[in-house]
Amino acid sequence: AQTVTQSQPEMSVQEAETVTLSCTYDTSESNYYLFWYKQPPSRQMILVIRQEAYKQQNATENRFSVNFQKAAKSFSLKISDSQLGDTAMYFCAFMKQGWGKAGTALIFGKGTTLSVSS
Amino acid sequence: DTAVSQTPKYLVTQMGNDKSIKCEQNLGHDTMYWYKQDSKKFLKIMFSYNNKELIINETVPNRFSPKSPDKAHLNLHINSLELGDSAVYFCASSARHLGGNTIYFGEGSWLTVV
Incomplete structure (x- = not known):
């Protein structure tokens, strides 16, 4: 079984600074995907960034x-140039590769609450 | 246009009642999911359907019954509601595309059992 661990329940950072959220996972799969999702107080799940395990190059999306x-x-x-709007809960997630009836789904960590202050 | 839409967004009901949450996606995806986010904000997969067929059924009480009338819809019916069923329920969908899966979430349905 796969597990995802986020060891930092809460983090805080000042505006314009850089912050790094940690995530480790455990799997015996060789083909999988990793994700970071952002969940603001509205509870909407917003995809921040995605990484394919077979790619050596680290994914980037603007400040993320x-x-x-x-x-x-x-x-x-890593969140660079932190903004007030980055305040949210951040979830790390794992998904093994599988199509159709192979039965794959996101497995989430417990989340890190990030507070950005001015 | 909302890609994954859930109704109702808020639901307050009494213990013992039966309720349903509906989900529709207009993305043309072939796989749909139900996730539960509990009071500690922990997100856990409940069910997954691919082309109307149940493919993932985690250890969920059988009071929870998903139904997929077609691949664009996945509804969740809950019988004999209990206090512990209070949570935010997320519907999601995905499809294979170049580079792999991406899962899109609905806005969540906040269920409160009193």
Whole structure:
């Protein structure tokens, strides 16, 4: 069974600074995907960034980037130039590759609450 | 146009009642999911359907019964509601595309059992 661990229940950062959220996972699968989702107080689930395990290059999306260490099973999220609107809960998630009836779904960590202050 | 829509968004009901949450996606996806987010905000998969066929059924009480009339709809019916069923229920959908799966979530249905 796969597990996802986020060891930081809460983090805080000042506007314009950089913050890194940690995530580790455990799996015996060789083909899988990793995700970071953002959940603001509205509870909407917003995809921040996605990484395919077979890609060595770390994914980036504007101010968001990941540090994917496959051997260490680590997948951290770096937020640069933090903004007040980044305040939210952030979930790391794992999904093994599988199509159609193969039965795959996102497995989430317990989340990290990020507070950005001015 | 909302890609994954759930109704109702808010639902307050008494213990012992039966209620349903409906979900529709207009993305042309072939796989749909129900997730439960509990009071500690932990998200857990409940069910998944692919082309109307149940493919994932986690250890969920059989008071919960999903139904997929077609691949664009996945409804969740809950019998004999209990206090512990209070949660936010998320519907989601996905489809294979170049590069792999991406899962799209609805806005959630906030269920409160009193």
